[in-house]
Amino acid sequence: MPRIKLPTWFVLLLPAIIILASVVLVPLLLSLYSSFTPYRLTRPETLWKWIGTYNYQKAMGDWNFWVAFGRTILLLTVALNLEMILGLGLALLVNRVTYGQRALRTFMMFPMMFSPILVGFQFKFIFNDNVGLVNSALQSLGLSDTAIPWLVDGKLAFFAIVFAETWMSTSVFAILILAGLYAIPSDPMEAAKVDGCTPWQTFRHITLPFIMPFIYIALAIRSLDVARAYDIVQIMTNGGPARRTELLWTLIGRTGYVDAKMGYANAMGYISIILAVFFTVYFFNKLNAARSELGMAG
Amino acid sequence: MNKRTLKALLSATACAAAISAVPANAGEFDGVTLQAKLIGGQQYEALYARIAEWEAETGATVDIISKKNHFELDKEFKSDMAAGTLGWCVGSNHSSFASQYPSLYTDLTPYLTPEFIAEYVPSNIAASKIGDALVMLPRAQFDVSALYYLKSVYADEANQAAYKEKTGRDLTPPDTWDEYKEQAIFFTDAPNFYGTQYAGKDEAIVGRFYEMVVAEGGQLFNDDWTPAFNSDAGKRALAWFVDLYEAGAVPPGTTSYLWDDLGAGFASGSIALNLDWPGWAGYFNDPESSKAAGDVGVIVQPQGSAGIRTGWSGHHGFSVTETCDNKEAGASLVAFLTNEESQTLESSAGPLPTRTAVWETVVAAAKDDPYQAEVLTAFQAAASHAFPAPQTPYWIEATNLIYPELQAAILGDKTIDEALETASEAVDEMMQENGVY
Numbered sequence: 001m002p003r004i005k006l007p008t009w010f011v012l013l014l015p016a017i018i019i020l021a022s023v024v025l026v027p028l029l030l031s032l033y034s035s036f037t038p039y040r041l042t043r044p045e046t047l048w049k050w051i052g053t054y055n056y057q058k059a060m061g062d063w064n065f066w067v068a069f070g071r072t073i074l075l076l077t078v079a080l081n082l083e084m085i086l087g088l089g090l091a092l093l094v095n096r097v098t099y100g101q102r103a104l105r106t107f108m109m110f111p112m113m114f115s116p117i118l119v120g121f122q123f124k125f126i127f128n129d130n131v132g133l134v135n136s137a138l139q140s141l142g143l144s145d146t147a148i149p150w151l152v153d154g155k156l157a158f159f160a161i162v163f164a165e166t167w168m169s170t171s172v173f174a175i176l177i178l179a180g181l182y183a184i185p186s187d188p189m190e191a192a193k194v195d196g197c198t199p200w201q202t203f204r205h206i207t208l209p210f211i212m213p214f215i216y217i218a219l220a221i222r223s224l225d226v227a228r229a230y231d232i233v234q235i236m237t238n239g240g241p242a243r244r245t246e247l248l249w250t251l252i253g254r255t256g257y258v259d260a261k262m263g264y265a266n267a268m269g270y271i272s273i274i275l276a277v278f279f280t281v282y283f284f285n286k287l288n289a290a291r292s293e294l295g296m297a298g
Numbered sequence: 299m300n301k302r303t304l305k306a307l308l309s310a311t312a313c314a315a316a317i318s319a320v321p322a323n324a325g326e327f328d329g330v331t332l333q334a335k336l337i338g339g340q341q342y343e344a345l346y347a348r349i350a351e352w353e354a355e356t357g358a359t360v361d362i363i364s365k366k367n368h369f370e371l372d373k374e375f376k377s378d379m380a381a382g383t384l385g386w387c388v389g390s391n392h393s394s395f396a397s398q399y400p401s402l403y404t405d406l407t408p409y410l411t412p413e414f415i416a417e418y419v420p421s422n423i424a425a426s427k428i429g430d431a432l433v434m435l436p437r438a439q440f441d442v443s444a445l446y447y448l449k450s451v452y453a454d455e456a457n458q459a460a461y462k463e464k465t466g467r468d469l470t471p472p473d474t475w476d477e478y479k480e481q482a483i484f485f486t487d488a489p490n491f492y493g494t495q496y497a498g499k500d501e502a503i504v505g506r507f508y509e510m511v512v513a514e515g516g517q518l519f520n521d522d523w524t525p526a527f528n529s530d531a532g533k534r535a536l537a538w539f540v541d542l543y544e545a546g547a548v549p550p551g552t553t554s555y556l557w558d559d560l561g562a563g564f565a566s567g568s569i570a571l572n573l574d575w576p577g578w579a580g581y582f583n584d585p586e587s588s589k590a591a592g593d594v595g596v597i598v599q600p601q602g603s604a605g606i607r608t609g610w611s612g613h614h615g616f617s618v619t620e621t622c623d624n625k626e627a628g629a630s631l632v633a634f635l636t637n638e639e640s641q642t643l644e645s646s647a648g649p650l651p652t653r654t655a656v657w658e659t660v661v662a663a664a665k666d667d668p669y670q671a672e673v674l675t676a677f678q679a680a681a682s683h684a685f686p687a688p689q690t691p692y693w694i695e696a697t698n699l700i701y702p703e704l705q706a707a708i709l710g711d712k713t714i715d716e717a718l719e720t721a722s723e724a725v726d727e728m729m730q731e732n733g734v735y
Binding site: 042128129130131135139145146150237238240241242243244254257258259260261 | 376377379398488489551563566568698709711
């Protein structure tokens with residue numbers, strides 16, 4: 001019997017392929033399959049009942065799902081822009097520091113080191129209407145004589161969530177943009193000085209094009225993060241009250257784990273992936289365009 | 299009588315009591331190892347310390363492989379059912395969760411004598427069944443809500459005079475929910491002092507709404523499980539929550555509050571009236587933890603317009619899995635953990651028992667402690683009006699559909715009619731989707 005000889009490269013890659021298939025591909029395929037079934041965690045036999053695209057049709061026709069979808073896009077837009085602007089400012093400031101820059105960089109990364117769950121609890125307490133830090137401070141300073149319902153009012157709760165997200169992740173932008181600032185060659189900057197450019201002109205026409213690829217990398221990473229925002233929102237408001245802060249993943253998480261409707265939750269999850277794919281593709285296109293502008297396309 | 303004396307008395311009574319549990323013969327389960335998933339928390343540990351006695355008596359070993367709160371255990375059980383990892387035998391259960399796992403736990407009836415089952419409070423046993431199957435034995439962790447109030451606000455002469463002038467009635471703790479609402483609004487001096495508060499999200503608010511619907515003469519579900527709360531009784535019940543919120547008689551964040559927030563709120567001394575669980579009684583009157591200590595009164599919960607008192611109740615229990623390979627050993631452990639001695643031990647720390655004899659013991663032991671006697675009298679009366687959460691596997695799922703709509707009405711996003719109609723339609727659709735009718 002002739003022995004089948006597998007190519008060496010394939011044999012060498014086989015362990016990695018097996019591991020990847022078992023931890024990524026199999027769960028992915030299983031969750032995709034289950035989205036076409038009425039699978040409930042408490043009734044395992046429902047995994048074998050095929051119902052076609054019923055879950056997808058149900059999600060598509062669910063107003064609450066689309067509101068959560070829209071709110072997630074809004075959170076993405078607001079949080080990413082805020083983080084980008086603040087991160088850029090922070091990086092430019094740190095870049096100008098001549099003494100203690102290393103300590104500053106480390107200090108700047110502190111919020112990133114906290115677990116999102118802890119950040120959620122921290123801001124839940126800070127914004128609590130009755131015993132929260134913000135209301136206590138406002139009342140002590142005589143700026144308010146009412147208990148402001150930070151986590152109840154729709155707009156205020158959205159602000160509180162954006163604030164928590166921004167507090168935790170602005171440093172992601174700052175660190176990446178700082179890396180970009182360090183990579184700018186000195187020649188064009190000196191040429192700009194000689195040509196008499198104002199600081200704004202130098203920033204607009206030299207610094208910004210150089211750091212744009214770094215900004216787009218940060219945007220791509222954070223867009224994936226925010227698109228699946230869960231922990232902070234779950235702890236601070238759990239998507240409420242009255243669905244006022246419901247995001248895609250608080251809705252999906254509750255459907256899958258609390259209601260045990262994993263098939264339906266997976267269908268919603270697969271529709272939601274469109275969001276992540278869109279933003280990733282969009283930012284990578286922008287990244288390539290920015291690199292082309294610098295003559296680095298490849 | 300202080301807590302220590304009470305404990306000693308109870309322990310003595312327990313030791314003297316004839317234990318009528320399912321008798322396990324010495325060494326009956328030699329070499330058997332039972333894996334258990336139990337609710338975790340400091341207040342539950344005293345009972346778990348007794349497991350060693352059962353091990354010594356029967357020769358079996360108990361391996362506790364998970365200790366979490368009920369919400370986390372609920373997720374774990376669902377994952378186990380999905381993955382088929384059901385090699386464990388004994389699990390903590392709760393009457394509000396039990397109906398979600400109709401196939402997980404075995405019927406304990408064949409492993410227990412009718413006399414032994416009769417020693418539990420009948421209503422607790424009834425709430426421990428799914429259909430005719432006794433899926434758990436109730437533990438001394440029975441929950442029904444009574445009314446806690448600050449005595450000082452009722453003793454205040456200015457309050458008495460103002461209330462008399464306003465209503466023509468004497469100021470006494472309320473016996474009806476209308477009176478409760480009126481007084482809560484009367485006492486409020488926001489943002490420093492509120493008349494009352496309520497749990498405002500998740501199953502908690504739906505449970506409160508449910509008992510209020512019952513008190514108003516309605517019901518949450520019809521006998522065929524079609525939703526029945528979009529009714530006049532339901533509207534009156536929801537209006538109670540809405541009116542209090544609109545009047546500013548509750549903290550504005552109450553829609554985000556759960557039990558711990560409510561406990562902290564009443565203990566801060568800034569809430570006049572608080573419908574709450576028995577587990578808080580000691581905490582509220584402890585100067586170490588509560589500003590309200592020494593000022594706490596407790597009475598039976600008020601009644602609705604139908605003359606029915608609220609009484610949404612629940613209790614913890616222990617169950618044995620259907621897949622357990624030694625159900626006799628499992629049942630023996632569960633019986634041991636809920637027998638008279640076990641319940642007397644647990645009740646000595648404050649929780650309410652689910653055995654008739656232990657109720658009598660606890661009440662007798664507290665007669666020299668005025669506060670404890672007041673608490674037990676109130677909760678014994680409260681227990682007589684208790685009724686469990688609707689016994690459907692879709693209770694939790696239904697609550698997730700109902701509570702956002704209740705919140706929407708409370709916060710003014712929807713009218714009461716719109717909110718109840720939307721919730722009712724959503725629950726109806728869910729029940730039909732699950733083939734309930």
